[in-house]
Amino acid sequence: MTGETDAATVGDGAAVLGIELGSTRIKACLVDGRDPATVLAVGSHAWENEYADGLWTYSLDAVWAGLQAAYADLAADAERRHGVRPSSLRAIGVSAMMHGYLAFDADGELLVPFRTWRNTHTGAAAAELSALFDVNIPLRWSIAHLHQAVLDGEAHVPRVRLLTTLAGYVHGRLTGRAVLGVGDASGMFPIDTQAGDFDERMLRAYDDHAAGRVPTPLRDLLPEVLRAGQPAGELTPEGAALLDPSGALRPGAPCCPPEGDAGTGMVATNSIAPRTGNVSAGTSVFAMVVLERPLRGVHHELDVVATPSGDAVAMVHCNNGASELAAWAGLFERFAAASGAPLPPDAVFETLLREALAGDADAGGLVAYNHLAGEPVAGLDAGRPLFVRTPDSSLTLANAMRAHLYGVFGTLALGMRVLDDESVELDRMFAHGGLFRTAGVAQRFLAGALGAPVAVGETASEGGAWGIAVLAAYLGSELELAAYLDSVVFADASVSVADPEPGDIAGFAVYLDRYQRGLAIEAAAVASL
Numbered sequence: 001m002t003g004e005t006d007a008a009t010v011g012d013g014a015a016v017l018g019i020e021l022g023s024t025r026i027k028a029c030l031v032d033g034r035d036p037a038t039v040l041a042v043g044s045h046a047w048e049n050e051y052a053d054g055l056w057t058y059s060l061d062a063v064w065a066g067l068q069a070a071y072a073d074l075a076a077d078a079e080r081r082h083g084v085r086p087s088s089l090r091a092i093g094v095s096a097m098m099h100g101y102l103a104f105d106a107d108g109e110l111l112v113p114f115r116t117w118r119n120t121h122t123g124a125a126a127a128e129l130s131a132l133f134d135v136n137i138p139l140r141w142s143i144a145h146l147h148q149a150v151l152d153g154e155a156h157v158p159r160v161r162l163l164t165t166l167a168g169y170v171h172g173r174l175t176g177r178a179v180l181g182v183g184d185a186s187g188m189f190p191i192d193t194q195a196g197d198f199d200e201r202m203l204r205a206y207d208d209h210a211a212g213r214v215p216t217p218l219r220d221l222l223p224e225v226l227r228a229g230q231p232a233g234e235l236t237p238e239g240a241a242l243l244d245p246s247g248a249l250r251p252g253a254p255c256c257p258p259e260g261d262a263g264t265g266m267v268a269t270n271s272i273a274p275r276t277g278n279v280s281a282g283t284s285v286f287a288m289v290v291l292e293r294p295l296r297g298v299h300h301e302l303d304v305v306a307t308p309s310g311d312a313v314a315m316v317h318c319n320n321g322a323s324e325l326a327a328w329a330g331l332f333e334r335f336a337a338a339s340g341a342p343l344p345p346d347a348v349f350e351t352l353l354r355e356a357l358a359g360d361a362d363a364g365g366l367v368a369y370n371h372l373a374g375e376p377v378a379g380l381d382a383g384r385p386l387f388v389r390t391p392d393s394s395l396t397l398a399n400a401m402r403a404h405l406y407g408v409f410g411t412l413a414l415g416m417r418v419l420d421d422e423s424v425e426l427d428r429m430f431a432h433g434g435l436f437r438t439a440g441v442a443q444r445f446l447a448g449a450l451g452a453p454v455a456v457g458e459t460a461s462e463g464g465a466w467g468i469a470v471l472a473a474y475l476g477s478e479l480e481l482a483a484y485l486d487s488v489v490f491a492d493a494s495v496s497v498a499d500p501e502p503g504d505i506a507g508f509a510v511y512l513d514r515y516q517r518g519l520a521i522e523a524a525a526v527a528s529l
Contacts, residue, residue: 013088018469021096023283027465033090043074093472096166098187098260101145120374142188171258175233183263186305226257228308264467269430285321316415324370359402361507364394368407384525448504
């Protein structure tokens, strides 16, 4: 009977679509609008950023080709599972990697190629604005990118009429509205959490500071800010054709405010209430902790952003996550194929992660730096991946893989020390992302790195695409978002919890001390190579 009900949900337009544009994969997730915990179909498309003219970017053509491919994959999955493809939807949500620089002119034309969050050339602007506002403005924030363009005298600046994020851009093309969810907006410019909008005092301060150098007041260049649950437009005929060129998808579906991957990660792990937090591990790795009170000081390691409801969040964001680990897994995948015993990528990854469990608690004296890009938390403006050992280190496969897994969490652990110094209280930490699909490995090591229990739910690998689908399903609800998640979405959720093991805590502490001392090697590599 459940199969017939699910088929009717898809066929009758009662399903909700969530799409997230991550750094290496665009995911689509279809859920039951009445029970968002029920996933009806999924789709995905792999893509990669390009390094062009000294900057990390994605082309807008790649954005739409990827979105169409992910949606087509989802529609085919729905037909395989339920015998029907969606032709109408109850609601739609779009999420994407946060920050960066998407600048458009009055005709909606992109003025310079998309500059992603990964670019770290904005140091002068970030430092100047941090001093101006007396809050930390990270290198990747949109306002830092705009002001760096101002400082560099870039010719396009006088023509800018709209700044937005990747989620805001896609949402705008689907609905015709220039809006952002408050969580995604908080990665563009500081938010007044009481007002749920850009901070008016800081907007005025920037207008005074940049007078004569930007074309209009900053407020006029930024999208309208909305909280979770507020209507954010409807899928237009043009938007429907963009998403599904086959013409099967009809327009009219209401859309929730577009959000960033940090906010959808909080939703996907039910971590939007004070004293809760989550860790997301993908191309980047970051921790979000919802605050009970403002931080006492300004810290370059911490961003203050917002939940999709507008509450303040301390964020430790590391530009480098699991990409270097994935590159090593690819090396072993090729070795398996060359030996005549090929393995699929997921099997290679699981084998290597499980091997790490047999490693020494401190990774045998090995150290791995996953820095493909600059890492502000570690004081690095560029990256050089390194795998380092001393003559007396224990070079085994188990230790090598444990060192690489520890390396994914190394810079994160340095940032989390700042939260400890601020006496930030945390009742639970959830983890999500593909790294946690292999049960009991990355979750256990993260618990040891944080010295706190780490929970992983059934949706850990679906992540933000499911999280934005939940936010779309939440449209129009009379419940507060936290209550909606508790009572509607996570009431029957299955969660596994890994408590930190004393040996892992001690071993990671030794590793982290070695890792921190070795950052001088990383800095030398950046200067020399």
